[in-house]
Amino acid sequence: MPYVVTRSCCADASCVLACPVNCIHPAPGEPGFAEAEMLYVDPRSCVDCGACATACPVDALKPHTALTETEQPFLDLNAAYYADDPEPRRTPMALVARQAELPRTGLRVAVVGAGPAGLYTADELLKNQGVSVDVLDRLPTPYGLVRAGVAPDHQDTKKVTELFRAIEGQPGFGYRLNVEVGRDLDHEDLVRDYHAVVYAVGASGDRRLGIPGEDLPGSVCATDFVAWYNGHPDRAGAGHRLTGERAVVVGNGNVALDVARVLTADPEELARTDISDEALTALRASGIREVVVLGRRGPGQASFTLPELLALAALDGVDVLVEGAPGEALAGDSAKARVLAGLAARRPVPGRRRIVLRFLTAPARILGEDRVTGLEIARTRLHTGEDGTVRAVPTGEREVLDASLVLRAVGYRGLPVPGLPFDEASGTVPHQGGRVAPGVYVAGWIKRGPSGFIGTNKTCAQETVAALLDDFTAGRLPEAPGLRGPVRATPGALGLADWRAIDRAERDNGHREGRPRVKLTDTTALLAAARRRTPGERAPRRRLPLLSLREGRGARGAKS
Missing domain, CATH: 3.50.50.60 (FAD/NAD(P)-binding domain)
Known part of the structure; x- marks a missing residue:
C-alpha cells in the first residue's frame, strides 16, 4: 500500500485528477463521492509515483512508510475500503469539462464572499476566455472559514490557501475586500456594473438550543x-x-x-x-x-x-x-x-x-x-x-x-441576503442548480446549507458556473447599464496588493516567533498593514471598459 490518505478529505479531488492509474476512490461522478468523509488509495493498482501527494492541497497523502504511530489506523481503513468493495471496474475519473464558447466581448462577474466557495467559483469562471471576476468580502482578509474556522492545531488543512493564492494570481482576478454589500454598496449597484453576481456568503449565523x-x-x-x-x-x-x-x-x-x-x-x-x-x-x-x-x-x-x-x-x-x-x-x-x-x-x-x-x-x-x-x-x-x-x-x-x-455547537445557519429570496426553514436562498434568476446566482453554504468539506465547494461552484455560462451564452442575462465603463470605485476597498501586504506582515511577525503567522485581529491593524505595500507593488486594478478587454486569451484547460 504505497500511499495512504491520513485525514478528512477536503473533497477538492486534485489527487484523483493527478493519479495516472485512477486508483483513488470514490472519484467525482462515482457513488458516494459527495458524502465521502475521505478518499482511499487502491493498494492493488497504486504505482507509488507520488503524484497524488504533490497535488493534494492539504498534504493528506503519505507513503505508508512515513506514517506516524497515530496515523497507522488509516492504513487499516484504506485496506478495509477495498476489501469491502473489491470490484475493479469503476467509472472514469473526473473529466475536464468542455469550456464555454463565450462571446469575444467578455463576461464580467462579481462574486460576493471570499471563502472557499467564492474562490472556487472565481476559478471555474476564469477557466474560460474573456472572463474577469471581482471577489468581494466585508472583511479586509479573504479565505473565510479556512482562516477563521479551521482549528489552529490543523495547520495542514490550512495549506489549501496555497491553492487559493494560485487562483488569485490568474489574469482577470481582482479583490474588493473591506466592502460590505448592504453597507458600502447595494445589490442594485452590482447588477448595474456586472453581467452577473454570485453570492457565496456562507452561513454566518448559528442555531440556538431554545432552553432557559x-x-x-x-x-x-x-x-x-x-x-x-x-x-x-x-x-x-x-x-x-x-x-x-x-x-x-x-x-x-x-x-x-x-x-x-x-x-x-x-x-x-x-x-x-x-x-x-x-x-x-x-x-x-x-x-x-x-x-x-x-x-x-x-x-x-x-x-x-x-x-x-x-x-x-x-x-x-x-x-x-x-x-x-x-x-x-x-x-x-x-x-x-x-x-x-x-x-x-x-x-x-x-x-x-x-x-x-x-x-x-x-x-x-x-x-x-x-x-x-x-x-x-x-x-x-x-x-x-x-x-x-x-x-x-x-x-x-x-x-x-x-x-x-x-x-452550543449545533450548527451554522445561513442569514438572509438583501435583495434575494430566503428560505427560513433551511437557511438558504432558493435556487435551481445555483440559479436564483438569470444574472443572480448562489454557491456554497448559502446555496446548499452548512454541509460538506472545503473542496465540496468546488463541485458546488462548477454547477453554479455552468448555469451562469448557459444563461450568458443563451442571451438570458439582463443588460446592465454600467457594463461599458469601469466598475465604480468603493471608498476603503482593498485589492489584491493590499491583501498581500497584510499576509506578508502576519507571516513576518510569525517568523520572528517561530509560528506560521501572527494574525492581526482588529480592523484598524489590518488596514494599517494594507497601507504598507511594497513600493512598486501592483495597486488595485483600474477596470477598462468592457469592449476594450484584451481578446484572444484562449480557453485554458481546467485544473484541479
Missing part, C-alpha cells in the same frame, strides 16, 4: 468561540472566561471536537500555530480540566467524521473517554464503533485533562444568575419512527453538571 438560561454570560455560541481563537476581527476582545474546571460543549459534530481539543490542548503546543494571541493568553491561564461533549442521540448518530474521531483518540496527554452509551451501541462492526468502543474501555489517568464524549444526553436548562454555573441535563433513549427516523426522547431522568462555560 441560554443568554447568560458564559453561554456561548461555538461558532463565535471558534472565530475568537482564530482571530476574527468581529470577535476581537471577546474576553471569554476560562476560569472554571469544566466546560460543556453541546453538539456531536467536528466543530464540537475542535473546541474540546483546543480547550484541553497544551498552550505551548498551540503557541506554535496561528491561534490568536488573545486566545493563547486566555488558554495559558485557563482553569478548565474537563470538557464534556454532549450528544442527544447515540454514537451511531454522531455527525463527527471518523478521521476527526481518530485524531481525538490519538491526543497525547489528554484522556478521551466515552460515557452514556450502552454496550450494544458500541458493539457494531463499523470503524467508528470500534474506535468508540476502544475509548469506552479506557481508564482515566490521574492529573490529566480529559474530554468526555457523553451520548444519550440532552441539555435541558442552563443554570446561574449573573453567569453560568451549571447545566441541567436530561437522559434520553433512541426511538425509531415509522419512517425510519431515529429520534432522542427523554426518559425523565435528570441531573446537574457543574460548569462555568457552555458552548
Whole structure:
C-alpha cells in the first residue's frame, strides 16, 4: 500500500485528477463521492509515483512508510475500503469539462464572499476566455472559514490557501475586500456594473438550543468561540472566561471536537500555530480540566467524521473517554464503533485533562444568575419512527453538571441576503442548480446549507458556473447599464496588493516567533498593514471598459 490518505478529505479531488492509474476512490461522478468523509488509495493498482501527494492541497497523502504511530489506523481503513468493495471496474475519473464558447466581448462577474466557495467559483469562471471576476468580502482578509474556522492545531488543512493564492494570481482576478454589500454598496449597484453576481456568503449565523438560561454570560455560541481563537476581527476582545474546571460543549459534530481539543490542548503546543494571541493568553491561564461533549442521540448518530474521531483518540496527554452509551451501541462492526468502543474501555489517568464524549444526553436548562454555573441535563433513549427516523426522547431522568462555560455547537445557519429570496426553514436562498434568476446566482453554504468539506465547494461552484455560462451564452442575462465603463470605485476597498501586504506582515511577525503567522485581529491593524505595500507593488486594478478587454486569451484547460 504505497500511499495512504491520513485525514478528512477536503473533497477538492486534485489527487484523483493527478493519479495516472485512477486508483483513488470514490472519484467525482462515482457513488458516494459527495458524502465521502475521505478518499482511499487502491493498494492493488497504486504505482507509488507520488503524484497524488504533490497535488493534494492539504498534504493528506503519505507513503505508508512515513506514517506516524497515530496515523497507522488509516492504513487499516484504506485496506478495509477495498476489501469491502473489491470490484475493479469503476467509472472514469473526473473529466475536464468542455469550456464555454463565450462571446469575444467578455463576461464580467462579481462574486460576493471570499471563502472557499467564492474562490472556487472565481476559478471555474476564469477557466474560460474573456472572463474577469471581482471577489468581494466585508472583511479586509479573504479565505473565510479556512482562516477563521479551521482549528489552529490543523495547520495542514490550512495549506489549501496555497491553492487559493494560485487562483488569485490568474489574469482577470481582482479583490474588493473591506466592502460590505448592504453597507458600502447595494445589490442594485452590482447588477448595474456586472453581467452577473454570485453570492457565496456562507452561513454566518448559528442555531440556538431554545432552553432557559441560554443568554447568560458564559453561554456561548461555538461558532463565535471558534472565530475568537482564530482571530476574527468581529470577535476581537471577546474576553471569554476560562476560569472554571469544566466546560460543556453541546453538539456531536467536528466543530464540537475542535473546541474540546483546543480547550484541553497544551498552550505551548498551540503557541506554535496561528491561534490568536488573545486566545493563547486566555488558554495559558485557563482553569478548565474537563470538557464534556454532549450528544442527544447515540454514537451511531454522531455527525463527527471518523478521521476527526481518530485524531481525538490519538491526543497525547489528554484522556478521551466515552460515557452514556450502552454496550450494544458500541458493539457494531463499523470503524467508528470500534474506535468508540476502544475509548469506552479506557481508564482515566490521574492529573490529566480529559474530554468526555457523553451520548444519550440532552441539555435541558442552563443554570446561574449573573453567569453560568451549571447545566441541567436530561437522559434520553433512541426511538425509531415509522419512517425510519431515529429520534432522542427523554426518559425523565435528570441531573446537574457543574460548569462555568457552555458552548452550543449545533450548527451554522445561513442569514438572509438583501435583495434575494430566503428560505427560513433551511437557511438558504432558493435556487435551481445555483440559479436564483438569470444574472443572480448562489454557491456554497448559502446555496446548499452548512454541509460538506472545503473542496465540496468546488463541485458546488462548477454547477453554479455552468448555469451562469448557459444563461450568458443563451442571451438570458439582463443588460446592465454600467457594463461599458469601469466598475465604480468603493471608498476603503482593498485589492489584491493590499491583501498581500497584510499576509506578508502576519507571516513576518510569525517568523520572528517561530509560528506560521501572527494574525492581526482588529480592523484598524489590518488596514494599517494594507497601507504598507511594497513600493512598486501592483495597486488595485483600474477596470477598462468592457469592449476594450484584451481578446484572444484562449480557453485554458481546467485544473484541479
